[in-house]
Amino acid sequence: MISALRSLTTKRTFHTTRCVASSGPDLRSALKELIPARKQELLEIKKNHSDVKVGDITVGSVIGGMRGNSSMFWQSTSLDPEEGIRFQGKTIQECQALLPSDPEEHDAKKSFLPESMLWLLMTGDIPSETQAANLTRELASRGRTIPKNTNKLMENLPRDMHPMTQLAIGLASMNQSSQFAKRYEQGALSKTDYWEYTLDDALNLIAALPALSGKIYSNIVNDGKPLGEFREDRDWSYNISSLLGMTTKDSCNRQNLSEEQANDFVNLMRLYTGIHVDHEGGNVSAHTTHLVGSALGDPFLSYSSGIMGLAGPLHGLAAQEVVRFLIEMNSEISSETSTDEIEKYLWKLLDSKRVVPGYGHAVLRKPDPRFTAMLEFAEARPQEFEKDKNVKLMQILSKIAPEVLKKHGKTKNPYPNVDSASGILFYHYGIQEMLFFTVIFGCSRSMGPMTQLVWDRIFGLPIERPKSLDMNALKSLCHMS
Ligand code: FAM
Numbered sequence: 001m002i003s004a005l006r007s008l009t010t011k012r013t014f015h016t017t018r019c020v021a022s023s024g025p026d027l028r029s030a031l032k033e034l035i036p037a038r039k040q041e042l043l044e045i046k047k048n049h050s051d052v053k054v055g056d057i058t059v060g061s062v063i064g065g066m067r068g069n070s071s072m073f074w075q076s077t078s079l080d081p082e083e084g085i086r087f088q089g090k091t092i093q094e095c096q097a098l099l100p101s102d103p104e105e106h107d108a109k110k111s112f113l114p115e116s117m118l119w120l121l122m123t124g125d126i127p128s129e130t131q132a133a134n135l136t137r138e139l140a141s142r143g144r145t146i147p148k149n150t151n152k153l154m155e156n157l158p159r160d161m162h163p164m165t166q167l168a169i170g171l172a173s174m175n176q177s178s179q180f181a182k183r184y185e186q187g188a189l190s191k192t193d194y195w196e197y198t199l200d201d202a203l204n205l206i207a208a209l210p211a212l213s214g215k216i217y218s219n220i221v222n223d224g225k226p227l228g229e230f231r232e233d234r235d236w237s238y239n240i241s242s243l244l245g246m247t248t249k250d251s252c253n254r255q256n257l258s259e260e261q262a263n264d265f266v267n268l269m270r271l272y273t274g275i276h277v278d279h280e281g282g283n284v285s286a287h288t289t290h291l292v293g294s295a296l297g298d299p300f301l302s303y304s305s306g307i308m309g310l311a312g313p314l315h316g317l318a319a320q321e322v323v324r325f326l327i328e329m330n331s332e333i334s335s336e337t338s339t340d341e342i343e344k345y346l347w348k349l350l351d352s353k354r355v356v357p358g359y360g361h362a363v364l365r366k367p368d369p370r371f372t373a374m375l376e377f378a379e380a381r382p383q384e385f386e387k388d389k390n391v392k393l394m395q396i397l398s399k400i401a402p403e404v405l406k407k408h409g410k411t412k413n414p415y416p417n418v419d420s421a422s423g424i425l426f427y428h429y430g431i432q433e434m435l436f437f438t439v440i441f442g443c444s445r446s447m448g449p450m451t452q453l454v455w456d457r458i459f460g461l462p463i464e465r466p467k468s469l470d471m472n473a474l475k476s477l478c479h480m481s
Pocket of ligand 1: 313314315316317318350354355356357358359360361362363410411412413417418419
C-alpha cells in the first residue's frame with residue numbers, strides 16, 4: 001500500500017533550497033543574511049517582468065471558487081496536483097530524512113522537529129542541529145508564559161464553547177501584546193522595520209500555542225484545571241503533548257499511557273504538526289491570514305481570522321468528520337474487513353448526497369502524501385494499532401473508497417486526503433473530544449502563514465484587493481441579454 005502511494009508521490013525533484021545555508025545562529029540573524037538578495041530578486045521581477053501573463057481567468061473560475069486562478073504570491077510551499085506538497089522544494093520524505101529531530105531522543109522512529117520545519121519555511125535552508133536547537137529553545141522561552149489578560153480570558157471562557165472559537169479568541173486577545181501594532185500605533189515604525197516586529201509577534205504567537213491549546217483542552221475535559229506542565233527545556237510538540245495530559249513525566253498522564261505509548265504520542269504530535277504547517281497559499285486558513293495581514297493587521301489578528309477559516313467542515317474540521325464517520329460505519333457493519341458492507345455504506349452515503357469525509361481535494365489529484373506519512377506512522381507500530389478496529393477501517397477504506405468515488409464519477413480527486421488518517425490516530429491514544437482535533441491542526445498551520453506574513457512585510461507587499469464582478473458584468477461577458 002505504502003509503496004504504491006509513494007510511487008505516485010515522488011516523481012519530480014525541485015531545487016529551491018540554496019546551496020549555501022545561512023549561518024546565523026538564530027532566525028532573525030539568518031533572515032538578515034537572506035533578505036537583500038531575495039528582495040533584489042523580487043524587485044527585478046517586478047521591474048522587468050510585471051507584464052508577463054500568468055494565465056487566463058474564466059467565468060467558470062469566477063463563479064467556481066477561483067479554481068485554477070494562479071494569482072497569489074506564496075513563498076515557502078507549493079502544491080503539485082500530482083505529487084502533493086513540497087516545503088521549500090522538499091517532499092515530506094526528504095524533510096523526514098533531512099530535518100533535525102530532538103537530539104536527546106534515541107527512539108529510531110522519532111519524527112523531525114516542527115521547529116526545524118519552521119526554520120526551513122522561513123529561510124529555505126535545512127537548519128543545522130544547532131540552529132534547530134536554538135529555535136526550539138527560543139520558542140520554549142517565548143512560550144513559557146502567555147499574556148496575563150489572555151490567560152484570564154481563557155480561564156473564564158464557557159467550558160462548552162467550541163474549541164476553535166476559544167482558540168480564535170485567545171489569539172485575537174494577544175493582539176494587545178503585539179509589538180507591531182504597538183509601534184505602528186505610536187507612528188514610530190518605518191516600512192523597512194515592519195518585518196522585525198512581525199517576526200517577533202509571529203514567534204510569540206507560535207510559541208504560545210502549546211499553552212493556549214493546553215488551556216482549551218483543560219477547559220473541555222478538566223474544568224480548566226491544568227493537565228500538565230510546560231518545560232522550557234523541551235520542544236514545542238512535547239509541551240503541547242504534556243499540556244494535553246499525554247506524557248508520563250510532566251503531566252497527569254490522563255490516559256495511563258505506557259512510557260512507549262507516551263513517547264509515540266509525542267512523535268505523532270511532531271509528525272502531525274510538522275507536516276500540516278502549510279499547503280501553499282490558496283487554502284482558506286492560509287489565504288485568510290494573508291488577506292487580513294495585507295491590511296497590516298498584526299499576526300495575532302491575522303491568524304485568529306485564519307483559525308476561523310480552519311474551523312469550516314470542508315477544511316480543518318474534516319478530521320473530526322472522518323472520526324465520526326469511521327466510528328458510525330464500524331457500528332453498522334459486521335466487521336471492519338467486510339468489503340461488501342463498506343461499499344454499500346459508501347453508496348448509501350453518496351446516494352443521500354453526502355460527501356465521503358477525508359476524500360477529495362480542491363487541488364491535489366493523487367493520494368495526499370501527508371496521508372501516506374500518517375499511515376506509515378501506524379504501520380510502523382503494528383502491535384499498538386492491530387487491535388484498533390477504527391484504524392483498521394481507515395486503512396481498508398483507503399483502498400475501497402477511491403474505487404467507489406471513481407464509479408460515482410463526480411469527485412475530481414477520489415483519493416484520501418490527510419484528514420482520513422490524522423484524527424483517528426489521536427483518537428486511538430485517547431484524545432477523543434472531536435471538536436478539539438482542529439485545534440491541533442491550528443497549532444501546526446500557524447507556521448506557514450506566519451512565515452508568509454513575515455515575508456509579506458520584508459517584500460512590502462500591498463493590500464489585497466481583487467476586482468469583483470456582478471451578474472450584469474458576467475452576463476455581458478457571456479453575451480447574454
Ligand atoms: N465525497 C463525495 N462527493 C465529493 C467528494 C467526496 N469526498 N469530494 C468532492 N465531491 C463532489 C463535490 O461535492 C462536487 O459535487 P457537486 O458538483 O454536486 O457540487 C464534485 O464532487 C466536484 O468537487 P471537486 O471539484 O472534486 O472538489 P472541490 O474542489 O469542490 O472540493 C473538497 C474539495 C475537499 C471540499 C471536497 O473534496 C470534499 O468535500 N471532501 C470531503 C471533505 C474533506 O475531506 N475535506 C478536507 C479537505 C482537506 F484537504 C483539508 O482542507 N483539511
